[in-house]
Amino acid sequence: MTKGKVIGVNGNMISVRVDGEVALNEVGYVALGDKKLKSEVIRIQGDRAEMQVFEMTGGIGINEEVEFSGELLAVSVGPGLLGKVYDGLQNPLPELAERLGFFLDRGVYLEALESEQKWKFTPKVAVGDSVRQGDTVGTVPEGIFDHRVMVPFNFLGEYTVDWVADEGEYTVHEKVATVTDAKGGKHDLTMVFEWPVKRPIKVYSERLRPEEQMVTKVRLIDTFIPVALGGTYCIPGPFGAGKTVLQQITSRNAEVDIVIVAACGERAGEVVETLREFPELTDPRTGRTLMERTVIICNTSSMPVAAREASVYTAVTIAEYYRQMGLNVLLLADSTSRWAQAMREMSGRLEEIPGEEAFPAYLESVIAAFYERAGRVRLHDGNIGSVTIGGTVSPAGGNFEEPVTQATLKVVGAFHGLSRERSDARKYPAIDPLDSWSKYEGSVDYDATEYARDIVFRGNEVDQMMKVVGEEGTSLEDYVLYLKGEFVDSVYMQQNAFDEIDRSVSVERQRHIFAILMKILVTKFSVESKEEARHYFNELRQKFLDYNGTEWMSDDFKSLENELEQQISERASGADEHGEKLLKSLTTEHSNA
Amino acid sequence: MRKVYSKIQAISGNVITVTASGVRYGELAVVSSRHGESLAEVIRLSEEQVALQVFTGGRGISTGDEVRFLGHPMQISFSDNLLGRIFDGSGRPRDNGPALEENMIEIGGPSVNPSKRIIPRNMIRTNIPMIDLFNTLVESQKLPIFSVSGEPYNQLLARIAMQAEVDMIILGGIGLKYDDYLFFRDALEEGGAMSRTIFFVHTASDPIVESLLVPDVSLAVAERFALKGKKVLVLLTDMTNFADSMKEIAITMEQVPSNRGYPGDLYSQLAARYEKAVDFEGAGSITTLAATTMPGDDVTHPVPDNTGYITEGQYYLRGGRIEPFGSLSRLKQLVNDKTRPDHRALMDGMIKLYAAYKESLEKKSMGFRMADWDNKLLKYGEMFEEQMMDLSVNITLEEALERGWEILADCFEASETGLRTELLKQYWPRQEETA
Numbered sequence A: 001m002t003k004g005k006v007i008g009v010n011g012n013m014i015s016v017r018v019d020g021e022v023a024l025n026e027v028g029y030v031a032l033g034d035k036k037l038k039s040e041v042i043r044i045q046g047d048r049a050e051m052q053v054f055e056m057t058g059g060i061g062i063n064e065e066v067e068f069s070g071e072l073l074a075v076s077v078g079p080g081l082l083g084k085v086y087d088g089l090q091n092p093l094p095e096l097a098e099r100l101g102f103f104l105d106r107g108v109y110l111e112a113l114e115s116e117q118k119w120k121f122t123p124k125v126a127v128g129d130s131v132r133q134g135d136t137v138g139t140v141p142e143g144i145f146d147h148r149v150m151v152p153f154n155f156l157g158e159y160t161v162d163w164v165a166d167e168g169e170y171t172v173h174e175k176v177a178t179v180t181d182a183k184g185g186k187h188d189l190t191m192v193f194e195w196p197v198k199r200p201i202k203v204y205s206e207r208l209r210p211e212e213q214m215v216t217k218v219r220l221i222d223t224f225i226p227v228a229l230g231g232t233y234c235i236p237g238p239f240g241a242g243k244t245v246l247q248q249i250t251s252r253n254a255e256v257d258i259v260i261v262a263a264c265g266e267r268a269g270e271v272v273e274t275l276r277e278f279p280e281l282t283d284p285r286t287g288r289t290l291m292e293r294t295v296i297i298c299n300t301s302s303m304p305v306a307a308r309e310a311s312v313y314t315a316v317t318i319a320e321y322y323r324q325m326g327l328n329v330l331l332l333a334d335s336t337s338r339w340a341q342a343m344r345e346m347s348g349r350l351e352e353i354p355g356e357e358a359f360p361a362y363l364e365s366v367i368a369a370f371y372e373r374a375g376r377v378r379l380h381d382g383n384i385g386s387v388t389i390g391g392t393v394s395p396a397g398g399n400f401e402e403p404v405t406q407a408t409l410k411v412v413g414a415f416h417g418l419s420r421e422r423s424d425a426r427k428y429p430a431i432d433p434l435d436s437w438s439k440y441e442g443s444v445d446y447d448a449t450e451y452a453r454d455i456v457f458r459g460n461e462v463d464q465m466m467k468v469v470g471e472e473g474t475s476l477e478d479y480v481l482y483l484k485g486e487f488v489d490s491v492y493m494q495q496n497a498f499d500e501i502d503r504s505v506s507v508e509r510q511r512h513i514f515a516i517l518m519k520i521l522v523t524k525f526s527v528e529s530k531e532e533a534r535h536y537f538n539e540l541r542q543k544f545l546d547y548n549g550t551e552w553m554s555d556d557f558k559s560l561e562n563e564l565e566q567q568i569s570e571r572a573s574g575a576d577e578h579g580e581k582l583l584k585s586l587t588t589e590h591s592n593a
Numbered sequence B: 001m002r003k004v005y006s007k008i009q010a011i012s013g014n015v016i017t018v019t020a021s022g023v024r025y026g027e028l029a030v031v032s033s034r035h036g037e038s039l040a041e042v043i044r045l046s047e048e049q050v051a052l053q054v055f056t057g058g059r060g061i062s063t064g065d066e067v068r069f070l071g072h073p074m075q076i077s078f079s080d081n082l083l084g085r086i087f088d089g090s091g092r093p094r095d096n097g098p099a100l101e102e103n104m105i106e107i108g109g110p111s112v113n114p115s116k117r118i119i120p121r122n123m124i125r126t127n128i129p130m131i132d133l134f135n136t137l138v139e140s141q142k143l144p145i146f147s148v149s150g151e152p153y154n155q156l157l158a159r160i161a162m163q164a165e166v167d168m169i170i171l172g173g174i175g176l177k178y179d180d181y182l183f184f185r186d187a188l189e190e191g192g193a194m195s196r197t198i199f200f201v202h203t204a205s206d207p208i209v210e211s212l213l214v215p216d217v218s219l220a221v222a223e224r225f226a227l228k229g230k231k232v233l234v235l236l237t238d239m240t241n242f243a244d245s246m247k248e249i250a251i252t253m254e255q256v257p258s259n260r261g262y263p264g265d266l267y268s269q270l271a272a273r274y275e276k277a278v279d280f281e282g283a284g285s286i287t288t289l290a291a292t293t294m295p296g297d298d299v300t301h302p303v304p305d306n307t308g309y310i311t312e313g314q315y316y317l318r319g320g321r322i323e324p325f326g327s328l329s330r331l332k333q334l335v336n337d338k339t340r341p342d343h344r345a346l347m348d349g350m351i352k353l354y355a356a357y358k359e360s361l362e363k364k365s366m367g368f369r370m371a372d373w374d375n376k377l378l379k380y381g382e383m384f385e386e387q388m389m390d391l392s393v394n395i396t397l398e399e400a401l402e403r404g405w406e407i408l409a410d411c412f413e414a415s416e417t418g419l420r421t422e423l424l425k426q427y428w429p430r431q432e433e434t435a
């Protein structure tokens, strides 16, 4: 193996003189007393390599030994990933805590998967079968899933099964099959193998269009700016606008098989909520705890910056791995800006020519390549799996005209922009309903949602106008339009994340109450004055909010719905024709469903 | 015996370079010059070239001065003897007490394993309604006061420190004006809190580099006390000075600045300090309150901006009042469901109405006719500012909740508040109206 000696230390970067071959992204270990600190090669010039150290560098001296591993930075994949809490390099944090106590001491690296645990293996191939990369050799039950033990993804070409283990209990490191390659070379397979994090897993027959909705149970998102399975979306917003809360709600409620939470350079305290609560919360879809469908990658802001850069890749690699099992995986990364900043820090130490705001010139292509790893794919066996990526962005000064937001907007399929104005006014989720967009299809007819959105838009225009000409200079008709716009916002777009019922609304319920909302929007009301109109809408709003707080199809729900209908018909005098047509198609769709 | 180097090759700002071997990153050295001795810290190694930042600054250092490496990084003495004492940024006494040298501990230690953290659960009562009711402070929270110079942020810090139920207070002064330092000292003394307080004070006239040590020294000591079971409140004022010192060093080291001259790692540097706030299961805790002054009253300035992205909320202090907009305690929802059932709803409802008041106020200032609704809001806004926002208000959370309902009932009909009917039924002071 190649060795080297430290010749420079600058923050978390060391310069090393090497005595042999090294590869870009190769892992090496720098000696510090009796410890060895994990590092990655990030630049090579002649016999000089620059490495980022995944630990604090205090105490490293000149001439310290560096050993290279010959391996690229990789993660271990196999059964037992679900429910785990890892740092950015797949070091299991609870196990580290057992060993080290409160603090993260340097240079301790534990196995990512438990080596003692036995898994019940059922073979899926027979001796003589021909297999290739990604094919299922056998399965083991992991929580609610049949975890596929696959031919490692770096096995190129055809292989013949030579031997396969009988049904039985095995650890991840025990041999479960032997395969022979075209040249007669024999390879033992276990349940676990390594995959380099910066290389996308592309073991599938084709990439499909992301056309199936990923339900988040957030009304504003599902109805107006939906996300698709295998799609990408971003949540930029100033600090405190609600990015993390939105992702936390999504990690609980999203209708997907597996959620990978990547806490990237943000507060440790935020992960703790997930970490402590998920084991206790049941997933209504499966009846098991949420933790059983979750993997947490946690490299929070005070943890070493280089490992932060790696953490999003660790997360997406694990997501891709489970996609190979025909599952729908959602990766939530909070915040991609911290990842970009980690790149910026290293780029600065490498003294690369800086781009805008000192971000490296390759920022855009790196962000694009990351989101490209999302996608819905048809696997070799015909099954379909997906990786959906949602990333928050934390723009400096809350201004979206900055490199990370702009680079992200170029590549994602939906944009959920949070606004300071809305969060200040406690209008949660503080997604700006007018600026945000989505290229995906949602659960409610697009024309109808656009009709509603248009009312919000025009109502907002009236509001702006009123600020100039005053209420007295506004016609009653416009004023009602304004009230309708506000109404859509306050009873439908806003949603209380801390209310037991309101926090997650099924698509079924969304369709149902959207029809009632539409009815209010298309109806022309007989009101004499603005005062009267305001009063009427206040009462309507009150009723609707109460209605939102009741359990779906409960008696309260039904009776409040009746009262609402009554309240509407009391004042109704005609309707907008176009809107009524849309409403009709909504309700027929609805009764057909 | 460690080697002494007597050839300083470069002096630039507060950074000197010497040729030396066997030196480690982060190690301390003593630089002896005609003006006395100063500590210095290794901040870059390149072959035999060692760059150090000199705590008392580069001024007056000559190329012939001696540099002696100590073989260990920055340390501070830790024991109960610290209590009641006043030190400077490098831990030298500022009072007339003895220097402390026993039980030296390293500063800037590793971070807490996230999986060992627990969900914060204890409210810290301050009897300030804008905090207790609207943005509850929680044990182990990290939270800055965003303000501008001239505002009474140090007074607010001192008041919270005295009223909060904590075991001890550590005050880290960074570029603190001498008067403010005396203010803290006197306030804590008068309040009888001095014996459970430790000061690490860097004043505006002290050397810049020393200010960089204050947060780390304060937090390292806080961490040890917390591990021994103490609830520690750390006050850091003013963190903008800390960031500015970092900027200065970064520029000297010719780092590419990212935003208005600040180094690209400003976020990580601030986070490393703020993230020290913690609640150790089975032991004590660290709660951190900081002052962050906003240059030009601009919250998008890199220091408050990066801070906001790190801390668990912020209090905006403007015009001597904690502003409801922008102010935020992100941990409040962890505790305000256990106080009183109406706490959350009242908190949200009153702020929404206050926002509407601001709109009416704007309309009024533009000379528009005020509708009935506007007049109600105007009345509400004034009552809210006088009876809730004013910092002289000193009432318990429960009293503040009662007062909130009274204000609402004085100004509005129940259905105009946007609050749910069941709550109104229970709490609306004029029950006949909710029927």
Ligand SMILES: Nc1ncnc2c1ncn2[C@@H]1O[C@H](COP(=O)(O)OP(=O)(O)OP(=O)(O)O)[C@@H](O)[C@H]1O
Pocket: A237, A238, A239, A240, A241, A242, A243, A244, A245, A246, A266, A394, A428, A429, A430, A495, A496, A497, A498, B308, B309, B310, B328, B329, B330, B331, B333
């Ligand atoms: N949907 C919501 N409902 C109620 N309150 C919310 C909601 N979203 C956010 N909040 C409030 O706003 C606070 C800040 O939200 P959050 O932590 O998600 O912000 P953020 O955008 O992630 O900020 P940062 O960029 O600093 O991490 C929360 O602690 C909570 O008090």
Ligand SMILES: [Mg+2]
Pocket: A243, A244, A245, A266, A334
């Ligand atoms: Mg966040």
